[in-house]
Amino acid sequence: MACRGGCCCGSSSPINEDNARFLLLALFIVLYLLCGAAVFSALEQPKEREAKERWAQRFEHFSQKYNLSKRDLRNFLRNYEEANVAGIRVDTIRPRWDFTGAFYFVGTVVSTIGEVHNRKTCAFLSHANLFRWRTLKCV
Structure with missing residues (x-):
């Protein structure tokens, strides 16, 4: 951290020019990330809510149509998700x-x-x- 302009007057202060630039850059990055999160949240949240409502309707309809308890169906689907994550496929091609x-x-x-x-x-x-x-x- 060289003295700029031949004056090292602020060398005893806790924040010098390089540190101030770094902090300003970090602040801009955080603000940029916050703005990006706000945009994506505003765009995606309504679609996610609609998809969740459609899933709840399908779940309810399937449960009533095949006379399954919601708890049993939820447990079965949870087991299916675990198997899918583990790489087990339903099709045996x-x-x-x-x-x-x-x-x-x-x-x-x-x-x-x-x-x-x-x-x-x-x-x-x-x-x-x-x-x-x-x-x-x-x-």
Whole structure:
């Protein structure tokens, strides 16, 4: 933090010019994020509310049509969601992690992960996730 204009009068103050710039930039970033959140919230919240109301109507209609208790139906749907997150598919056309699916996944990972910026050692693996393979780029 060099003195500007040959005067270091404010060097004893807790905030110098560089710190003030940093704080101003941080303030602008926070304001930008808040404005973005307000815009997205205003655009998406009504649609989310409508979708939730449609789901509640479908849930009620299905429960009445097939004479199922809402609690049992809710538990069944929760179990279905857990199975879906775990990768279990309802259709049995082919398993998700057969060789073709795994090859597609590896190709996607290799093509979308950037190159390693720390080139002290050659890395086959990402620093963030040891299960994502990297392309070998040594300089």
